[in-house]
Amino acid sequence: MRLLPGLLLLLSFPVLAQSITFNGYVRDERTGEVLIGASVAVPSQKIGTTTNHYGFYSLLALTADSLNLVVSYVGYRTSNLRLLHPTSQQLNLTLTEAASQLNEVLISDQVTDQNIRQTQMGSLNLSLKLNKTLPALFGERDILKTVQLLPGVQGGQEGTTGFYVRGGNSDQNLVQLDEAPVYNPNHLFGLFSTFNTNALNRVTLIKGGFPAQYGGRLSSILDVTMREGNSKKFSGQGGIGLIASNLTLEGPISGGRGSYMISGRRTYLDLLLKPFLPKNGKTNYTFYDFNAKINYRLGERDRLFLSVFTGRDNAQYTGASSLNYGIRFGNNTATFRWNHLFSNTLFANTSLITNTYQLSLSTLQSGYVAQIYTGLRDYTLKSDWEYYPSPKHTLRWGGIVTNHAFAPLASSARLPKSGKIPVFPTDSITRQYATEAGLYLNDDWILTERAALSAGLRLPLFRNPTATYARLEPRLSVRYLLGTVTSLKVSYSIMNQFLHLVPNSTASLPADIWLPSSAVVRPQTSQQIAVGWFRNSRNNAFEMSIEAYAKEMRGQVLFREGTQLLKSSEIEQNLAFGRGWSIGLEFYLRKNAGRFTGWLSYTLSKTMQQFANLNRGKAFPFAYDRRHNLALVGSYELSSHWTVAGNLTFYTGRPYTLPVGRVQINGGSTLYNDIYADYTSRNNYRLRPYHRLDVSVTHKKNRTWFGHPGTSEWVFSTYNLYSRLNPYFVYATTDDFTRQPIAREVSLLPIIPSVSYQISF
Incomplete structure (x- = not known):
């Protein structure tokens, strides 16, 4: 690994000898938080760059008597820095948040x-x-x-x-x-x-x-990137909503050499529901999440980060009928990162990561109990390198290795005579282990004033006791400027996936199951090609894009029709494998400036799947194939204190499967009460079209909290303003009078008003 940086430095020596290099971090002047994607440019030389995921930039400029360095970020005042007789140096830059609230309603923090x-x-x-x-x-x-x-x-x-x-x-x-x-x-x-x-x-x-x-x-x-915390002073924010409260605290460490951030959220839904529950039924649902992050600057070239996250859900329900269930699930993650600057043009990030996910669920109905347990644990080591040999050239390379551990369990049986649901034997579950690794190299290169490309190659490897898979994943993106405000882009990529979440759409399981690739379950593979047209107008007040894509997916996984799992060892033997394909056209229009800001998005698409052992081998629509999908999002600033916002959504109803009849078989003993449905084709019906309008009104006011300046914010919102009864799902039942099978539609969320109160200090 050491030979590659040295070789690249040697090859770029003629360029570096004629240039000067600026590098450093771009931060928020008030909090010290790094700004990801901020622009740093020298307009006179028509060169520029953006900060990476850690707020770091490196910019090579031609030697000159003076240079004007322009730093910009959406929502912040642009900074112009005049440098006389500049030399290669580290420049840590800060930006001040713009006073106008109009910039706070942008979809993107792009430059x-x-x-x-x-x-x-x-x-x-x-x-x-x-x-x-x-x-x-x-x-x-x-x-x-x-x-x-x-x-x-x-x-x-x-x-x-x-x-x-x-x-x-x-x-x-x-x-x-x-x-x-x-x-x-x-x-x-x-x-x-x-x-x-x-x-x-x-x-x-x-x-x-x-x-x-x-x-x-x-x-x-x-x-998703967590905040690093305020390195300037102690601050915080908190809020109360209808079902949960949150609190975030942050502040400096060692006089600003580092900072911390802790944030938590907890529901009180269980307390709110208690008065409304029937006497012969009880329920309980709690959830919480907790985030924390610490960063510390060892010197000008080294920074350390530690971030942790945990989230938990716990639900229990005992109904007046025979239906009972209990579910517990949650995630834990921890990431330790080391940023190191080897030279003015060579940056590296090395991370140690661990994450776990566990889900356990039991359901009891009509004398039968079904259980499922899914456990995953990952240990990961990864290292990413970035090298800037010239203003028009950026190289990225690195590697990653992950050790996976899986613990699947699924079963269904009659309830024991004792009436007690068996306890999960999680300690005795046979673990499955696998190793996933990858190496990559990516080259971003501005070829001419109009043309640029990003070419990359990734080499993934997956291995477990039953199989080994090594693949090649080429990536290519090309951009061509049609003018100063218009460009055309084309991209092609191959992706592989070695972990599978088997959906429960055809199996009577209460939750989904994660499985690794094996000798039976082969990896999923996709090829995608996309073409896009991008244009800005009115000095970037409007942005518009049209993208068309075609995508093919192989190694798709579903349960076989009529699957009834009695134990986890049967999972692989009850899977069906097939392919899928999707084509689409995406339209996107965004307004960035003025009192009214927002965007319009429309997607026209079609997604199909085909499995040799499903639907008689005929192609059928994907479960979330929606031909038309429209979203209109907007925000209007009435004054410096009041803002009105809303979103309107419309999309075609998703497909679902309805049986054409039912067959009763006597003498059996299964979870299905001896009744089996007769299906002619998969996803043979569609739900009604979906549409909904949500609106909100926000009132923000400057206040003093605990002797410090801050703000308060009321948000009044209404979900589904005109109370459209959109279909949630459809189930088959029997008419009480005719005794014929019928389908009934269930709607879940009518008009729902909400209010929340937030403070910051």
Whole structure:
């Protein structure tokens, strides 16, 4: 590994000898928080760069008597720094947040023209400030609900945070928090995500044209970064909503050499529901999440970071009928990172990561009990390097190795005569172990004033006792400027996925199961090609893009039809394997300036799947195939204190499967009460179209808290303003009079008003 940096430095020596190098970090002047994606440029030489995921930049400029350095970031005042007789040096830069509230309602923290000039396509950065003004279900702000409003993204069931990108399943999204994967980023059966907005710095969604440093999933990367904390002074913020409260505290360490941030959120839903429950039934649901991060500067070239996260859900229900269930699930992550600057042009980040996910669920109905347990544990070591040989050339390379441990258990049987649900024998579950590794190299190169490319290669490897898989993943993105405000981009990428979340759409299981690739379960593979047209107008007040994509996926996994699992060892033998394909056209228009800001997104797409052992081998629509998907999001600033925001969504109803009849078999003893459904085809019906309007009103006021200046903020929001009874699911039953099978539709969320109160100090 040491030979490569030395060789690159030697090859670039003629360039460095004629240039000067500026490098350092760009931070918020008030808090010291790093600004990810800030622009640092020398306009006179038509060169510039952006800060990386750690707020670091390196810029090579030609030698001159004086240079004007321009630093900009959306929502902050642009800084112009005049340098006389400049020399190579480290320049740590700060920006001051703009006083105007108008800039706080941008979807993206991208720099001016970056969407036109960057080679990366299919990538969007979410504005956390905008997220705080949008309508919130039960007063809980949620970044995953905002993700669902972007082009190319399909939401799951109504009100949930599940998302499906360009025809992929939910497990094909890599959701990572400070580089640690989060396998189930949800609370309350998916109604809320585990991400506390107050603890976050930046959220980036990548849905195509994947850089080579990302791998392990087919459809998207949701990269979530925690805040580092205020290195200038002690501060905090907290809030109360309808079902949960939150508190965030932060401050400096060792006189500003470091900082800390701690943030927690806990529901009191169990207390609110208690008065409304029937006397012969009881329920309990609690969830919480906790984030903490510490960073410390050892010197000008070294920084250490430690971030941890934990989230838990615990639900129990005992009904008046025979239905009873209990569920517990949660995530833990910890990331230790070391940033080191080897030279003015060579930066490295090395991380040690551990993460766990556990889910246990028991259901009891009509004398039968079903149980499931899923446990995952990962240990990861990764190292990422960035080298800047010239203003038009950036090299990235690195490696990663992860040790996986899986603990699946699934069973169904009659309830013992004692009437007690058997305790999970988690200690005796046979663990499955696997190792996943990867090496990558990515080259970003500005070829001419109009043309640029990003070419990469990733070499993933997966190994367990039953199989070994080694693959090649080429990545290529090309950008061509059609003018000063218009560009055309093309990308191609191959992705492989070695972990599988088997959905329960055809098996009578209460939850999904994670499985590793094996001799039976082969890896999932995708190929995606995309073409995009990007244009800005009116001095970047408007941004518009049109992207078309075609995507093929192989190694898709579903349960066989009629599967009844009695023990976990039968899982692989009851799987069906097939392929899927998706094509789509995505339109995106965003308004950045003025009192009214927001965006319009529309997606026209079609996603199909085909399995030799399902649906008689015929192709059928994907479970979340929605032909039309429209979202309109807007925010209007009435004054410096009042803001009105809203979002309107419409999409085609998703497909589902209905039986055409039922067959009763006497003498059996199964969880199905001896009644079996007769199906003619898979996903043979569609739910009614879905549409909903949410609105919110925010009032913000400057106040003094504990002798320190701060703010207070009321957010009044209404979910589903006109109380549209959107279909949640459809189930088959029997008409009480005709005794004929019929389908009934269930709606979940009518109009729901909410209020929350937030303070900062």
